[in-house]
């Protein structure tokens with residue numbers, strides 16, 4: 001009988017943050033690809049477009065005119081999915097027809113005045129400014145809202161409706177599913193082991209080394225053991241922060257460095273501006289700010305859709321939607337590929 | 352202060368099958384669309400393509416030659432994500448690095464010898480034959496496997512790598528996440544109310560009427576109260592079946608009728624071959640066949656990605672992946688639109 005080898009033999013892996021399993025089928029990388037091929041991400045974005053509502057000095061749908069900003073710029077989303085001032089549904093005692101109140105606020109944060117730059121080609125100082133702005137937004141919004149979700153949808157493959165470098169910030173009066181589930185699993189782990197799950201995890205990954213993509217003094221990027229998307233990564237801190245707002249200047253500088261490195265590696269993987277959704281998770285805020293949150297560890301998450309090339313993505317469809325997420329290459333294989341890539345961006349190689 | 356109206360005011364809704372919430376933001380339908388536009392699903396598929404491994408008489412990657420089948424045809428997937436004969440990982444006592452054994456089998460079932468037909472344009476008798484074959488496959492595979500997932504990925508938007516009408520059947524030694532979660536929530540409901548959750552649900556929907564799309568003697572199609580995808584639907588039985596294999600001939604005929612109706616309405620919505628992932632869920636099988644399964648109700652699920660038109664889909668990205676699923680139009684609005692559509696297919700209108 002053969003010995004089990006994770007890189008050859010299908011198996012399932014457990015995600016201890018969510019209580020879910022993922023199916024890993026590494027032998028499937030061998031199949032030829034005959035599925036849908038995507039358009040290559042556009043490369044010819046103009047630096048300034050007078051029709052683009054995210055550009056400096058342009059009039060937005062709301063009628064407001066953007067300032068001629070020279071660094072970052074934050075403003076309320078003109079088509080928000082979450083409004084602050086809406087009536088609440090009345091209570092129902094039928095367990096099958098439960099509605100709840102949802103209040104919130106949606107903001108947009110532009111990273112840079114130019115439409116044709118992305119985080120990996122921005123300077124460390126420019127990225128550091130984005131981090132400062134993220135933390136300021138967190139600080140303000142977390143006074144009022146229980147959850148503040150900062151996220152970046154990058155690339156049209158991720159439904160991003162605007163090429164200008166920006167992220168969104170959706171704040172809500174409720175804990176969204178992902179937050180609630182991660183809160184629960186981290187809490188249970190802490191109760192059992194008296195240590196935060198992700199601090200235990202990052203220490204073990206630093207020892208094991210096989211899933212580390214890049215690290216610096218304060219941060220480690222790993223392809224998590226339970227990664228769902230082919231090149232999914234997590235940015236984990238080496239010391240325990242519960243929230244984005246816990247970071248000191250030195251950690252922020254160092255975070256800018258690690259963001260530049262991981263996003264550069266991503267672009268270098270298929271020599272294309274790499275699409276992804278990314279975001280930050282930390283302890284709940286608002287009315288939950290005073291609750292004990294020692295089980296929470298602040299971290300970043302990248303969910304990139306590409307699988308085989310710049311034009312072949314992973315589809316989370318039939319089996320994934322109806323049964324369980326499935327991946328082809330192993331997290332260790334993905335980490336190795338990303339680890340071996342340069343931290344010099346392919347467009348800046350000759351500079 | 353305004354009265355709450357679900358069709359105007361954002362709120363969250365509870366999915367009692369999964370313990371999850373969904374954010375409904377109906378006011379967001381008003382925003383202009385500036386995001387990615389998809390290609391229209393191809394319409395010019397040839398009836399027969401000698402290069403297509405799903406066509407009758409064609410040689411597949413395995414070297415096998417398909418029979419010149421005249422109705423349905425089932426065979427083992429040549430590039431299976433699940434294999435039956437693989438070594439199992441050894442046990443780990445580290446809660447953060449848990450792997451489990453996964454064995455399984457993947458099959459493909461062609462619905463029809465012609466590549467250029469789809470379920471809605473097939474005859475009732477042809478659809479009935481597909482149902483018979485689904486049930487035969489379930490019967491055989493459920494002897495050995497704890498979960499048998501029949502699913503159809505339709506359209507290149509759903510990563511479908513072949514236009515020939517077909518579905519896949521992935522069987523596994525383990526209960527996938529979706530099955531495990533639905534098992535748990537249905538079980539808890541049954542313990543509390545002594546009735547199957549979905550039988551209670553279907554009765555209430557029949558009374559309420561507002562989310563019904565189409566019904567016949569034995570089946571009801573609803574946009575569930577907790578629908579995630581814009582035009583998501585469920586096929587629910589009017590009497591209690593636990594598994595696909597419980598259906599009698601009369602229910603199978605009637606299921607063919609309801610499948611033809613819902614898929615026809617889907618195609619008529621944007622006058623295009625409507626992409627979706629769909630599949631069937633019923634009580635676990637294999638080693639779980641002898642366990643009590645009264646809490647389970649057999650049902651079908653359609654997850655279609657389109658939102659506004661044949662080329663504008665809903666992206667489940669940043670906020671959805673990192674926080675919570677979000678929808679624009681309400682389930683009641685979606686049901687009304689589908690309900691008002693003809694059950695005569697737009698391509699067969701003049702016949």
Ligand SMILES: O=P(O)(O)O[C@H]1O[C@H](CO)[C@@H](O)[C@H](O)[C@H]1O
Nearest residue numbers: 314315317318319320510511512
């Ligand atoms: O087997 P196919 O059609 O090549 O593959 C498709 O369906 C599978 C099952 O949902 C998914 O895992 C793949 O990502 C998708 O491309």
Ligand SMILES: O=P(O)(O)O[C@H]1O[C@H](CO)[C@@H](O)[C@H](O)[C@H]1O
Nearest residue numbers: 159160161665666668669670671
């Ligand atoms: O707000 P945008 O960029 O128009 O919209 C995009 O991101 C949102 C948040 O993840 C999603 O709800 C939308 O489906 C997606 O198209």
